[in-house]
Amino acid sequence: MSPRLLFILLLLAAALSLCFGLANGSLPLAPEQVGRALLGQGDATTLEVVRQLRLPRVLAAFACGGLLALAGVLLQALLRNPLADPYILGVSGGAAVGALVAMLLGVGLAATQLSSFGGALLAIVAVFGLGFRRGERNIYRLLLTGVVLSAGCGALVSLLLTLAQYQQVKGMLFWLMGDLSHPEGVTSAWLVLLAVGLCSTLYSGGLDLLAGGLDKAAALGLAVGRWQAALYFAAALLTVAALQLGGSIGFVGLMMPHAIRLLGVSAHRWLVAMSILLGGSFLVLADTLARTLWSPLQLPVGVFTALLGVPVLLWLLGRQA
């Protein structure tokens, strides 16, 4: 499939997923009702449902998926490792510890968000400070520092879960599995997504080079150390923005770039935009299913990203062989 065609298909998929997300819920709507409501026509209930309830939610889901997928692309290029995902460097571990401590103290939603943000920032700074050496091309130290810190955070999360009251545990589990029902800062998340996505596309040649080998990248004129630092912070920023929107939602960041590669596109000038589109559409779909399938019960979206994604990825992998 030519990249151009695939890109157009992904644009269509994004539009369809957004419509699907807007039309479905406890009040099912026809596509034309959704379209009219978006233009400001229709009865008050429909307007309220579409524009106040569902639009922010699908926009949050799309941004979150795009952020995670882009973070995955950048980290896989930085760490030169196909298993890299947005959570590998301990950012989500720090955020989780921050959020769970706040929940344990019962300080409310806004303070929980702030605390998880603080935890993530702490993890980012710690991993970079301990793991990054100027002039050292090998990035394993950074990777291992991140993995070690993640393990430590995992232990703290387990400890916090055992210390928590029985009724607090469910909220904590939802946070840990990823949940888009209280999106915060949707606008800033979109700004981060668009800015980093645009920069990554403009500098996609450098991403291709980094993936090919560090000495070679330097020999071909890339300031490798500066690029590594910039990529690390860009990926961390994307991850924090995604965590603020929906907690730690698994699978999207790891697998969306691979799905695009399995469809035959690997040059970063396409990979960046396509991963964002696929990740965004995918998460909107997963989130819509999560909130409608057992309605009024809302399921954690992280469960659906894996349930939907695993068979598709296995099929793609099998097809390739």
Add this chain to the structure above:
Amino acid sequence: MMLQAQNLAVSIGGKILCRELSFSVQPGECWGVLGQNGAGKTTLLRTLAGLHPPQAGVVNCEGRPLGDYARCDLARRLGVMLQHEGGEFWGSVLDYVLLGRFPYRRGLFGYGAQDEEIARQALAGVELADLAQRPFNNLSGGECQRVAIAQVLAQQTGCCLLDEPLQHLDLRHQAQAMRLFTRLREQGHALVMVLHDMLWAQRCCDHVLLMFPDGTVHHGAARELLTRDNLEALYQCPLREVEADGERCFVPGV
């Protein structure tokens, strides 16, 4: 001069490989670097490329120290082919060769039609034009090597540093690569290559740099330095001198 080393001292992992090394490579010269495994050939080459910091001394490219160049400016003057290239490259063969045009990219989407034309010509130069659209990571070892040569050709630099450019190549393609390098030399490019084959060094290099096991380094005209005594000391291996078509050459004595 293209490339100049001044009082260079190179070490790796605490082991000193050479000290007080000074030489300069002029346009149209081809230098062969010879020595045993672990003698420091690759590290010397990486130092000349600015990828490994020297313990002392400087390397100049076109009269200015390497450190004075932005990495991108340097990459338009100095091409480097490493021993282990490629890594995880997911794209096509042509994409890989196009990376050689990275120092020249401009505009939003990087490579223009002219860059692609140069990359295709470079691929044709190593007789791999047919493989342009194949995924890079399912090439054979020898094909990878020829694609890497095409990439460094596409970089169009006045000076090329090549680490074992003939590895994995069969005889026919060794000769093909050497013809390409000789043509570059005739066009006024300067070449420095690490070689393991004395015969190719004799045939194609006008200068050699010998890295002896005791840490001494001799350099100079190939005709003067490639003697039986020198090569036996270099490889610690008995050699026989034979004559073929009026040229003397060396073959292993065992």
